[in-house]
Amino acid sequence: MSDTDYNFAYLDEQTKRMIRRAILKGVAVPGYQVPFASREMPMPYGWGTGGVQVSAACLTPEDTFKVIDQGADDTTNAVSIRKFFEKTAGVAVTEKTAEATIIQTRHRIPETPLTEDQILVYQVPIPEPLRFLEPRETETRKMHALEEYGLMHVKLYEDISRHGEIATAYAYPVKVEGRYVMDPSPIPKFDNPKLESAALQLFGAGREQRIYAVPPFTKVVSLDFEDHPFDPSKAPHPCALCGAEDTYLDEVITDDAGGRMFVCSDTDFCARRRGEAA
Amino acid sequence: MSLSALDGGFADPPVEAAHAFRAVLQALSRPGRIERIAGAAPPSPCSPAAGAVLMTLCDPTTPLFLAPSHDTDDVRAWIAFHTAAPLCGPETAQFALGTWGALQPVGRFSVGTSEYPDRSATLIVEVETLAAGGARLTGPGIETEAALSLPEVDAFRVNRARFPLGFDCLFTCGDRVAGLPRSTIVAEG
Ligand SMILES: [Zn+2]
Numbered sequence: 001m002s003d004t005d006y007n008f009a010y011l012d013e014q015t016k017r018m019i020r021r022a023i024l025k026g027v028a029v030p031g032y033q034v035p036f037a038s039r040e041m042p043m044p045y046g047w048g049t050g051g052v053q054v055s056a057a058c059l060t061p062e063d064t065f066k067v068i069d070q071g072a073d074d075t076t077n078a079v080s081i082r083k084f085f086e087k088t089a090g091v092a093v094t095e096k097t098a099e100a101t102i103i104q105t106r107h108r109i110p111e112t113p114l115t116e117d118q119i120l121v122y123q124v125p126i127p128e129p130l131r132f133l134e135p136r137e138t139e140t141r142k143m144h145a146l147e148e149y150g151l152m153h154v155k156l157y158e159d160i161s162r163h164g165e166i167a168t169a170y171a172y173p174v175k176v177e178g179r180y181v182m183d184p185s186p187i188p189k190f191d192n193p194k195l196e197s198a199a200l201q202l203f204g205a206g207r208e209q210r211i212y213a214v215p216p217f218t219k220v221v222s223l224d225f226e227d228h229p230f231d232p233s234k235a236p237h238p239c240a241l242c243g244a245e246d247t248y249l250d251e252v253i254t255d256d257a258g259g260r261m262f263v264c265s266d267t268d269f270c271a272r273r274r275g276e277a278a
Numbered sequence: 279m280s281l282s283a284l285d286g287g288f289a290d291p292p293v294e295a296a297h298a299f300r301a302v303l304q305a306l307s308r309p310g311r312i313e314r315i316a317g318a319a320p321p322s323p324c325s326p327a328a329g330a331v332l333m334t335l336c337d338p339t340t341p342l343f344l345a346p347s348h349d350t351d352d353v354r355a356w357i358a359f360h361t362a363a364p365l366c367g368p369e370t371a372q373f374a375l376g377t378w379g380a381l382q383p384v385g386r387f388s389v390g391t392s393e394y395p396d397r398s399a400t401l402i403v404e405v406e407t408l409a410a411g412g413a414r415l416t417g418p419g420i421e422t423e424a425a426l427s428l429p430e431v432d433a434f435r436v437n438r439a440r441f442p443l444g445f446d447c448l449f450t451c452g453d454r455v456a457g458l459p460r461s462t463i464v465a466e467g
Contacts, residue, residue: 007292008292008293008296009292009296013291013292013295014337014339016292016295016296017295017334017335017336017337018339020299020302020303020334020335021335021340022396023303024302024303024306024335024446025395025396025398025446026396027303027307027419027459028306028444028446028459028460028461029395029396029441029442029459029460029461030418030461032395032396032442034396035394035396057299058296058299058300058303059296060293060296060300061293061296116308141393142393144393145391145392145393146392177417177418177461179441179442180442198421200303200307213307214418215307215308215419215459215461216307216308216418216419216421217418217419217420217421218418218419219418
């Protein structure tokens with residue numbers, strides 16, 4: 001394929017206008033899922049086509065783009081998406097959170113606090129937080145319209161009576177600006193406090209054709225109960241590589257004998273700390 | 279159609295539209311912030327900023343209402359050539375362009391439905407001055423408090439009161455744009 005066979009950032013202008021309009025409505029109504037006509041992208045749905053379309057609609061040639069997959073920059077998925085926009089949009093790419101202007105992410109929020117000059121784009125598999133309670137789209141739409149979130153609280157409370165705590169560890173539901181209950185995508189609940197950010201956060205679900213947004217400094221509250229307040233919890237270990245005590249850790253197997261250690265899931269953050277310590 | 283209708287579009291549409299969109303996105307995500315938005319040269323009285331917004335967001339799928347302040351042959355021809363947006367009345371408009379006075383009464387614009395609050399109008403409001411002073415703004419996108427020279431306060435209070443329904447506004451002046459989404463709480467400065 002030659003460089004002239006596709007438009008800037010791959011998508012045609014009419015598609016980008018449609019996505020851009022959806023993004024702006026998402027920004028105007030924080031946490032509300034805006035329907036959009038998702039396009040086929042040259043990658044499978046599981047690879048975050050929703051996030052890719054949102055990134056394509058936002059990128060300018062001057063941007064510096066970073067992609068993380070569960071915190072890592074070097075997975076096949078992350079590398080492919082980074083290369084895709086390097087080629088189609090001519091953007092600079094980076095693995096350093098602080099240098100990126102747009103960060104597309106699957107299932108993590110970077111440990112390094114984001115700034116007003118950054119946009120975080122989430123890849124979302126299932127945007128509807130009420131889906132597991134109610135499979136019908138017409139019904140969940142009504143529940144959001146009427147702020148009927150009682151069932152959600154009942155489900156969380158059942159967790160408490162069964163497990164002594166809320167068992168949801170990923171995609172932990174939040175209420176945005178006191179109005180919409182939102183699925184923050186399958187980030188660990190450890191990341192939920194970071195949803196209140198100086199950066200603009202955009203969420204794209206390709207297969208489900210939804211876009212939603214959390215503007216900077218928007219109030220984002222993890223659902224909880226007075227007698228069981230939200231607990232972001234983390235593993236009770238420091239990172240085995242950099243010693244950080246306040247990051248989200250992945251357990252990695254180190255040898256055939258079942259040796260294991262806990263290391264930062266955010267590879268850039270961990271590498272930077274080790275570099276600074278050296 | 280006069281020849282001038284063919285002029286004044288983006289020289290490099292994908293790139294200039296991308297820049298213009300980012301300006302609008304920043305403006306709407308951070309109410310009170312004033313962004314530069316360039317690349318369009320529409321006929322008077324349409325500002326370059328409003329022209330860039332139209333070229334970036336409007337097309338044959340977005341009915342557009344031209345308020346009397348902007349409903350001229352030249353503006354119509356320019357919009358037809360550069361966006362192909364169909365013109366319509368205020369009630370069915372997805373976008374509306376005009377001065378604040380000419381857009382009145384704003385109660386006729388779509389505010390969406392409780393199930394689809396996104397099916398609402400975006401008003402492109404041409405203003406004589408745009409400055410970070412005047413009405414006090416709080417809400418999503420604002421860390422503590424922002425200020426913006428709004429044409430009035432009451433209409434935006436009414437608009438905020440029916441959140442998540444409501445219209446959203448982009449204020450344009452010369453080559454600058456500011457945003458006021460329906461989520462912003464507006465108070466007298
Ligand atoms: Zn580490």
